Amino acid sequence: MKSKNVTLAVFTGTGNTLLMAGVLADELKHAQLEVGIVSMDRPHGFKLPEDSALGLAVPLACFSTYPTAWRFIDSLPEGNGREAFFLATMGGMSGGMEGPIRRVVEGKGYKPIGAAIVKMPSNYANKTIPVEENRARIERAETQVKKFAALLRTGETNWGADGLASRFLARLAHGQKPWRMFHSLFPIAVDSDKCTGCGVCGELCPEKNILVSAGTAIIGKSCQSCQRCVGFCPARAISVPGKPAEQYRAMPLDRFKAMQGIE
Numbered sequence: 001m002k003s004k005n006v007t008l009a010v011f012t013g014t015g016n017t018l019l020m021a022g023v024l025a026d027e028l029k030h031a032q033l034e035v036g037i038v039s040m041d042r043p044h045g046f047k048l049p050e051d052s053a054l055g056l057a058v059p060l061a062c063f064s065t066y067p068t069a070w071r072f073i074d075s076l077p078e079g080n081g082r083e084a085f086f087l088a089t090m091g092g093m094s095g096g097m098e099g100p101i102r103r104v105v106e107g108k109g110y111k112p113i114g115a116a117i118v119k120m121p122s123n124y125a126n127k128t129i130p131v132e133e134n135r136a137r138i139e140r141a142e143t144q145v146k147k148f149a150a151l152l153r154t155g156e157t158n159w160g161a162d163g164l165a166s167r168f169l170a171r172l173a174h175g176q177k178p179w180r181m182f183h184s185l186f187p188i189a190v191d192s193d194k195c196t197g198c199g200v201c202g203e204l205c206p207e208k209n210i211l212v213s214a215g216t217a218i219i220g221k222s223c224q225s226c227q228r229c230v231g232f233c234p235a236r237a238i239s240v241p242g243k244p245a246e247q248y249r250a251m252p253l254d255r256f257k258a259m260q261g262i263e
């Protein structure tokens with residue numbers, strides 16, 4: 001990597017991607033680079049300094065990524081030859097989702113210099129995963145991300161191109177309809193007996209899709225199932241019925257808010 005400044009734009013549901021973006025940022029800072037992290041939750045007014053490389057970090061969702069992330073990526077400013085790299089976290093299978101993102105970034109005039117996809121604890125597991133197993137996954141991912149940072153600096157990384165299947169899935173992931181269908185098949189439910197009406201879910205929801213009415217959270221139709229509300233509900237009142245896994249989040253709520261720039 002030639003740039004000395006890096007702007008790392010992150011979308012995260014339950015904190016896995018944010019955690020790994022933090023590891024990557026720290027590694028690059030140790031190598032004397034200037035690194036800033038911004039949240040993809042707020043795409044408006046995003047400016048990339050003239051001399052800054054762009055880093056994008058997102059979670060896997062249905063072999064692509066979430067609408068909030070796509071909206072940000074699609075509205076990126078022109079690259080004018082600036083370097084760009086990509087980091088994703090996944091539960092197990094990526095299906096080449098980095099390719100369609102490379103296509104957009106390249107189309108905007110960035111120079112794609114590398115991509116890495118690391119396995120983290122699944123935030124959508126069908127069974128409860130032992131804490132030690134998740135911890136071991138996080139440690140392995142940290143090692144991979146540190147290695148990625150080193151390779152980015154020496155220019156030994158690459159970013160794979162897209163195939164037909166990944167392009168099709170990326171197109172699907174752009175639309176509202178598939179996510180609405182996903183949400184109606186696997187709804188996120190609020191247990192009104194447990195809900196305290198604290199409003200944390202509404203404050204955190206990246207799609208501003210949760211309201212608190214009569215002391216209970218109500219999830220609207222624009223849900224992208226990112227699990228942020230499920231992961232961070234202080235009363236554990238939000239869940240996906242039929243998913244027996246315990247509430248998952250990669251970090252405590254206060255650290256999440258601080259890293260996301262939420263007051």
Ligand SMILES: Cc1cc2nc3c(=O)[nH]c(=O)nc-3n(C[C@H](O)[C@H](O)[C@H](O)COP(=O)(O)O)c2cc1C
Pocket residue numbers: 011012013014015016017018058059060061062063064089090091092093094120121122123124224225226227250
């Ligand atoms: C709705 C949904 C869809 C997902 N789809 C995939 C997938 O296609 N492949 C995969 O490996 N992991 C998938 N996952 C798991 C997440 O990508 C993984 O746990 C990720 O690290 C979560 O990062 P985050 O905490 O930053 O949101 C999915 C999770 C959710 C909630």
